[in-house]
Amino acid sequence: MKGAGAGVAHAKRRWRGLAIGVLFLVVLSMLVPLGFLLGLHNGFHSAGFMPLQHTSPSGDRSSHIDNLVRKLGPTLPKDILQGFVNEAKNETSSTNATPKSQQKKGILAPPQNVLQPLTNRNISRVTGKAGMRGGVDESEGLCELKYGSYCIWREENREEMKDSTVRKLKDQLFVARAYFPSIAKIPAQNKLSHELRQNIQELERVLSESTMDADLPPEIQKKLRRMDAAIARSKSVSVDCNNVDKKLRQIFDLTEDEANFHMKQGAFLYQLAVQTMPKSLHCLSMRLTVEYFRDHSFDKELSEKYSDPTLLHYVIFSNNVIASSVVINSTVMRARDSMNLVFHVLTDGQNYYAMKLWFLRNAFKDAVVQVLNIEHLNPDYFNKATLSHLSLPVEFRVSFHSSDNAAAMHNRTQYISIFSHSHYLLPEIFKNLEKVVVLDDDVVVQQDLSALWSLDMGGKVTGAVQICSVRLGQLQSYLGESIFHKNSCSWMSGLNVIDLVRWRELGISQTYWKLVKEQVSMKGGSALLASLLTFQDLIYALDSEWVLSGLGHDYGVNIKDIKKAAVLHYNGNMKPWLELGIPKYKVYWKKFLNHEDQFLSECNVNP
Known part of the structure; x- marks a missing residue:
């Protein structure tokens, strides 16, 4: 009888162990989806499946940023990566400001979209620094950052234009001369006609004395703004487009003749420099x-x-x-x-x-x-x-x-x-x-x-x-x-x-x-x-x-x-x-x- 009782007790312990194992599996199967729901998994990366390793409940993501930089390093320029790292770290510092009440409850902040698709990022034509849309001056002109794109090459090989102010003055003078004859024929625009004539004469005098930006007078920016304003007003006036087109063609022909003259003069001076002893x-x-x-x-x-x-x-x-x-x-x-x-x-x-x-x-x-x-x-x-x-x-x-x-x-x-x-x-x-x-x-x-x-x-x-x-x-x-x-x-x-x-x-x-x-x-x-x-x-x-x-x-x-x-x-x-x-x-x-x-x-x- 004693042996039979021992066998029954052994069987009960075996069934109890199986019941505990089944209960553990059920609880584990519930915890896995719960982990996904609570943000314990990082999701998917475009290059493959990359789990995030959280080192603390505060959501510190510096190690994640470094991993992204290492993985994207071979494909992105250094200046873009640096901009991305700075932005992500700033975003991380703002994320670390999670209320302590949430941390005490064990609720993690929802993961931020750190790395946006590359086509949603832009580069400034002037500074060449990476930034998000709306985060840079759109007036400076933006272009998409794509690997191997002409935009990136242009920014890396950009050369500063010399004497840009003188060039702008010449362009303004060209346009003002084209509009002036048509504006002068309208009696109601005598004031604008006088202003255009005065600005044209001032720019002609400045360009006759200056060929480089360094030679321009200190008040040249005021003259530029006045001429810009006068040209803008002239464009808003209803004029005969045929007259403006005719004047533009005349100025273009004169400019072409002047360019040919200077080209021949340059060739002559070049030969003179070659044949004349210094x-x-x-x-x-x-x-x-x-x-x-x-x-x-x-x-x-x-x-x-x-x-x-x-x-x-x-x-x-x-x-x-x-x-x-x-x-x-x-x-x-x-x-x-x-x-x-x-x-x-x-x-x-x-x-x-x-x-x-x-x-x-x-x-x-x-x-x-x-x-x-x-x-x-x-x-x-x-x-x-x-x-x-x-x-x-x-x-x-x-x-x-x-x-x-x-x-x-x-x-x-x-x-x-x-x-x-x-x-x-x-x-x-x-x-x-x-x-x-x-x-x-x-x-x-x-x-x-x-x-x-x-x-x-x-x-x-x-x-x-x-x-x-x-x-x-x-x-x-x-x-x-x-x-x-x-x-x-x-x-x-x-x-x-x-x-x-x-x-x-x-x-x-x-x-x-x-x-x-x-x-x-x-x-x-x-x-x-x-x-x-x-x-x-x-x-x-x-x-x-x-x-x-x-x-x-x-x-x-x-x-x-x-x-x-x-x-x-x-x-x-x-x-x-x-x-x-x-x-x-x-x-x-x-x-x-x-x-x-x-x-x-x-x-x-x-x-």
């Missing part, structure tokens, strides 16, 4: 000339090296003191051995004494410099009238159409520099020399050039860098109907190795002058044609890394190519010693200029 360089030449005649102690000759064919001879045609000085200085500084270097500078009578004194005052290591006045030379078989002055390398700006797409049109404008008349005097001037290297005065040497004297040119007369992007066939309009190989590449002066022995054997100078006489009727193209035809099939193509051209006109030259090139050629109008030279290329030229020279500082020479 005042500072003219001062330098004059000061050196005066100093030369004041002190003859500088006048000394080192003629023992000038005619030695075993040395390395460089020839430079120039009338620019600092340009030729930079060429020589850069060549000497990059040479392994300057003992064997001889430079011959050929200039005109006006700059001869300035050049002579400059190169006697300045030492270039162990190299020697000879200055020659080309006007003192008297060649036997040339026309002396033609050679009475120095002629520098000639530059031709050639443009031609391409069968490629329009994007390639930019690459079809080239500056080709060729030999001048003076270059064809070389065999007569240097009768004892066998080989020379001719350098233009707009080059900078970056590597040792001694290897040029060991080149085997295979019977060719001159070594030059060829430009196969410009072939002779593409220069048909410049060369006329002469006989030439249309597929031949054009070539450049700047760095040229000349075999004077071969030059004399083939009579290159006589051939050139014969072609010049035949093409004398051609305007501008005779020198280009004569040089290209004279050396046809006689050019030894140098490696393209010897010379890099285009630094005087092309803004897109690769910096890596500049550092690799042995010689930099500033062919084009924007020479490095001019103010209009391309700034990012000037540094390679200026570092070979002696800025500490007394005459440079006195004449304010600072290219």
Whole structure:
């Protein structure tokens, strides 16, 4: 009996445990929906299911904000995220102000909609800061913040408009002039007509004296407001729209004519700046000339090296003191051995004494410099009238159409520099020399050039860098109907190795002058044609890394190519010693200029 009673008690305990388990499950099934109803779950995020972890009944959501920033970081700009964080934290601080009575009851504040859809947020065009609709000045203009949108790119790359007030004044004057004739015809608007005329005259006077915002008078804002008010009243008056339209078209035509005039004037002034020697360089030449005649102690000759064919001879045609000085200085500084270097500078009578004194005052290591006045030379078989002055390398700006797409049109404008008349005097001037290297005065040497004297040119007369992007066939309009190989590449002066022995054997100078006489009727193209035809099939193509051209006109030259090139050629109008030279290329030229020279500082020479 005792065993049977124990079994019954054991069965009762087992059923009691099952009943408690079932009751627990029922209570748990009721608590889960209750938890959702009481806000114990965060809901769903657009990127997936993310439960919020509440650290305290106060509803502190700082950790939630940080999680959102980390998840949205890769897709939103930093300034937008910062604005979002500030807004959300401010909202959190306001949420923390929940009445204590609610906290005591255990009632949590309903979750706020922290992150709104991205299309409901806007950015100010002026400040570029993120904000909610209605939270920023709508008058400043808003645009939607969408990932990769033009709006965001525009704000990040916005540039401040210069002289915006002057531009606004011109716009106001344009509109006022259009309305004034129609308003003046209405007798009832005499007061408005007088006000318009007065404002127009005031703005015309201001714009005649000021071209920048910095030049405007202090009371200009009052004038702007008065003109705005007058224009607004004029627009509210019923006028003949045809008259206003006609006047607008007249003003537009006048403005277009004025723009064309200024464009032509700008082009003329640009050419004047290119072709005219700057005042500072003219001062330098004059000061050196005066100093030369004041002190003859500088006048000394080192003629023992000038005619030695075993040395390395460089020839430079120039009338620019600092340009030729930079060429020589850069060549000497990059040479392994300057003992064997001889430079011959050929200039005109006006700059001869300035050049002579400059190169006697300045030492270039162990190299020697000879200055020659080309006007003192008297060649036997040339026309002396033609050679009475120095002629520098000639530059031709050639443009031609391409069968490629329009994007390639930019690459079809080239500056080709060729030999001048003076270059064809070389065999007569240097009768004892066998080989020379001719350098233009707009080059900078970056590597040792001694290897040029060991080149085997295979019977060719001159070594030059060829430009196969410009072939002779593409220069048909410049060369006329002469006989030439249309597929031949054009070539450049700047760095040229000349075999004077071969030059004399083939009579290159006589051939050139014969072609010049035949093409004398051609305007501008005779020198280009004569040089290209004279050396046809006689050019030894140098490696393209010897010379890099285009630094005087092309803004897109690769910096890596500049550092690799042995010689930099500033062919084009924007020479490095001019103010209009391309700034990012000037540094390679200026570092070979002696800025500490007394005459440079006195004449304010600072290219």
